[in-house]
Amino acid sequence: MIKSLSCLFVAAFIGISVQAQTTAKPSKLPPNMFQHKLANGLDILVVEDNTVPLATIEIAVKNGSYTETPEYNGLSHLYEHMFFKANKDYPSQEDFLNRVSELGIQFNGTTSYELVNYYFTLPKYNLVEGLKFMNSAIRYPKFDAAEMAKENVVVDGEFQRNESNPYFALNDEMNHRLWGDLYSRKNTIGDHQVIRSATPAKMDTIKNRYYWPNNSLITVAGDVKHEDVFKNVDAIFSTWTPSGFDPAKRWPVPEFKPLQKTDYFIVESDLSRVPLVMMNWHGPDTRTDLQATYAADVFSYIINQNSSKFSKALVDAGLALQVNIGYLTLAHTGPISVFVVPNPNKIRECMAEVKKQMALWDSDDYITNEQIETAKRQLEISQVKEAEITSEFTHTISFWWAAASIDYLSTYVDNLRKVNRDDLKQYVRKYIKNKPYAAGMLISAEARQQLKPDTYFKAD
Structure with a gap:
């Protein structure tokens, strides 16, 4: 499709062994695509393609500028940057990057209006270890204050580079005119002061609101077999406790008011x-x-x-x-x-x-x-x-x-x-x-x- 470029309520399963549900394959999916859902609400999609011996692991979260009030404007993007930093299992940036090198990973992420996604591409024989690595990053980010202070400047630097494009000023003013007091909900780049002053506590707030299995999709694509992927994702991610609430209902996105005049x-x-x-x-x-x-x-x-x-x-x-x-x-x-x-x-x-x-x-x-x-x-x-x-x-x-x-x-x-x-x-x-x-x-x-x-x- 060419473009100009419902969250599910799942009760918490605290103290209960979580088992994978039966695989469902909607009739409309292509024959090489397979859909599945874990009992904790995590959506899984597998795309089988044996053209090259690679696999891509991508986690998508329903977050982005549409969830941001003015005091959080730009922090979904900062969170994306902090995702590729230290976590519980890799306690320093050096440890994280060493593991990236060991597994042969190419990684990146993007933040948009209604989505933040993170992805690894790696040799297929490292798929299971890649899934474990992704699990560490998505569930146990460290939000180290020193690393975050550095990243605040990096993200704000991206903002400044965007501002150097003359089109930015037109687009930014257009967003103010289109969305009024809900401007922050459509402003993915954020606010300079909010980005510069961001704290680990605000990152934790974002995590505790949106980073749950019942608000996420994991896609595994490449030279893989869907049965194996489902089994491995279940073994690694099934202990990820669901939120027990629907983020979209607890923090609803306000409806954008229709324009009243040209x-x-x-x-x-x-x-x-x-x-x-x-x-x-x-x-x-x-x-x-x-x-x-x-x-x-x-x-x-x-x-x-x-x-x-x-x-x-x-x-x-x-x-x-x-x-x-x-x-x-x-x-x-x-x-x-x-x-x-x-x-x-x-x-x-x-x-x-x-x-x-x-x-x-x-x-x-x-x-x-x-x-x-x-x-x-x-x-x-x-x-x-x-x-x-x-x-x-x-x-x-x-x-x-x-x-x-x-x-x-x-x-x-x-x-x-x-x-x-x-x-x-x-x-x-x-x-x-x-x-x-x-x-x-x-x-x-x-x-x-x-x-x-x-x-x-x-x-x-």
Whole structure:
């Protein structure tokens, strides 16, 4: 799937021997994928691929910026960094890295809106030891104060590098306009002061809220056999005590308030060589409108092609250097974004044409039947390509498990094939046409003075 890039309640089993449940293989899973759940609530997915003698172990946790109040903004990302530090079984950073070397591990992690994931790729003969190593890291982090003080600076340094990109200022202001007082829930990079002042106690708080087996997925992919993986994961992870509560219910994510009016703003940056324009709407989510998420993918693919009426009216006509639309599927209000690089000499005309074209997006003749079928076929091919590199496909699995479900991933093509013209029109009318949005322009101070966009870049 191409993207612009329910937690289960499980009672605690304290003092009870935890046994693995019977393996269930939903009919929609591909023949080389196998799903399983331990009695403590840990989801397991195995992808068998004997192309190369490697295995990837990935643990995904339903955490990320969407769980963060302002005083914790950015700490999911800091936690990700601390994951690869000392723990109970490897009491120093040196011990941790020595074990990484011994097992031949390549490791990394990512933090996004609704997911934090950690992954090891290693020779298949080290799989069991790799699972034990992952178990130590996920269950017993040490949060050493001295190491954490160093990592605070490292994470804040990443933040500063992001700020050096002129696009950052536009995107950050857009997030403030889109999400209002819930801005921190969509700000993955965080807040400088929060990151710099973070303490081990705050890391413990995050762990005690979200790092439980009933809020996690472990995916093992590569040259493995699912029966062996299930047995080994059960032996190593079954003693991981579940939370006894549903984190999503104990610390619910507030609903994002709909935009009340269209909002225009201008951000200055002398790093910007040409003006950039972004227009964002609140889009569908996987909790309340699954059908619209498939329509959004098809519609975005069509509009982004050079052959689309949108591209011809703007790029081919010389009004814009580039145009793009994207939708990010999330469980909590995925944004719809239109990105335009206008011809600096024709910004007024460009924006007028953008609005004219958007008003036609739900017209019967704006998109052809051939474009619809081609889009669905190309999106299907893209999903097949994503599964070709198994060590990368684990990230796709984690994303969809967190944003929707494994079933969403396994039934995506079937649901994609059902999308028709009426679905596309309904998507445009429900989320885009005549709906409030935020529109931002990034421009240098010199260009702003010369081009005077303030006189026309504003709400109607």
